[in-house]
Amino acid sequence: DIQMTQSPSSLSASVGDRVTITCRASQSIGSYLNWYQQKPGKAPKLLIYAASNLQSGVPSRFSGSGSGTDFTLTISSLQPEDFATYSCQQSFTTRYSFGQGTKLEIK
């Protein structure tokens, strides 16, 4: 099984800040890495797929990078609607797995 580990587990930041969230895979997964945003009581929303491809309709302040075992999600300038939980997910194998999530809170 591929284990996905995110850091930090929680993060406090202010509107306008640049924020980076990291996801590490227990083995190399190439670029088979997706990022989701989830707000309380809502289903996850796809942000980034295949490590760096921005999903249609997602603001350009979101970006993803990385390959192999280390990946990052960056929000270039935090907006009030960005405070949420972010999760990474690998699709290198047909048996997917998620990171534990990173909760982004308002400072």
Add this chain to the structure above:
Amino acid sequence: QLQLQESGPGLVKPSETLSLTCTVSGGSISSDTYYWGWIRQPPGKGLEWIGSIYYSGTTYYNPSLNSRVTISVDTSKNQFSLKLSSVTAADTAVFYCARSLPLLKGGYYYYYMDVWGKGTTVTVSS
């Protein structure tokens, strides 16, 4: 526009079998492009992938749940279903269904889940 909707009992007794259905509207479940999957989220915890199914019936399951999970597809109803047996309180969660589709890039298929249902809460309690 493709939509997914989960349905099923909100309360299941311990040791019984949890059964949920995901109804797909606005598109065909029989497309040879997509996989269809189940994901759950226990209260206050992260997302856990349960399993996926192809329209032909090919399935993939989370190894930690493999012995208790069955996912099936009914193309005539445009639905796919989840059964989780021998449930305990630890199986209490919000259950989501989702579509996986591929990006073809450099000769490889990169799958991601782009459409999700709103989720349904299942509580395991006597």
